[in-house]
Amino acid sequence: xxxxxxxxxxxxxxxDTLRRLLAAERVGTVGQIAALSREYEGIVEANALxxxxxxxxxxxxxxxxxRAHVASLLAQARHHLDExxxxxxRLEAGxxxxxxxxxxxxxxxxxxxxxxxxxxxxxxxxxxx
Numbered sequence: 001x002x003x004x005x006x007x008x009x010x011x012x013x014x015x016d017t018l019r020r021l022l023a024a025e026r027v028g029t030v031g032q033i034a035a036l037s038r039e040y041e042g043i044v045e046a047n048a049l050x051x052x053x054x055x056x057x058x059x060x061x062x063x064x065x066x067r068a069h070v071a072s073l074l075a076q077a078r079h080h081l082d083e084x085x086x087x088x089x090r091l092e093a094g095x096x097x098x099x100x101x102x103x104x105x106x107x108x109x110x111x112x113x114x115x116x117x118x119x120x121x122x123x124x125x126x127x128x129x
Contacts, residue, residue: 015091018091018096018111018115019091021111021112022088022091022115025116026081026085029080029081029084030081032077033077033081036077040067040070043063043070047063080116083116083118084116086116087115087116087117097111099118099120099123100118100119101120101123101126102120102122102123106119107120
């Protein structure tokens, strides 16, 4: 099954802990998506009430920036939700906790902090660097 610490298979209790971590982060991300969606809709609705000419209205550019910023945050949250769902699938399939790059076990401490991660610290650093 999964090997989140030092190459030994995760116990049923550890798998339950991982499942709870992923589920809790998923709940938080779904809440974030809902809040960002409301914020984005509010921006769009507020702009619909006012004839905004982004080019000539002094507030237009900041409104456009705000709309784009919230849209970007919303896209990131949706992407993270997909990552969490994939992590849950890997956990159920017994493939969770292994680095997708080098195949080594991902340390338990990293999984606790970033439960949707697919890489160990070494490979994540190498990809950035």
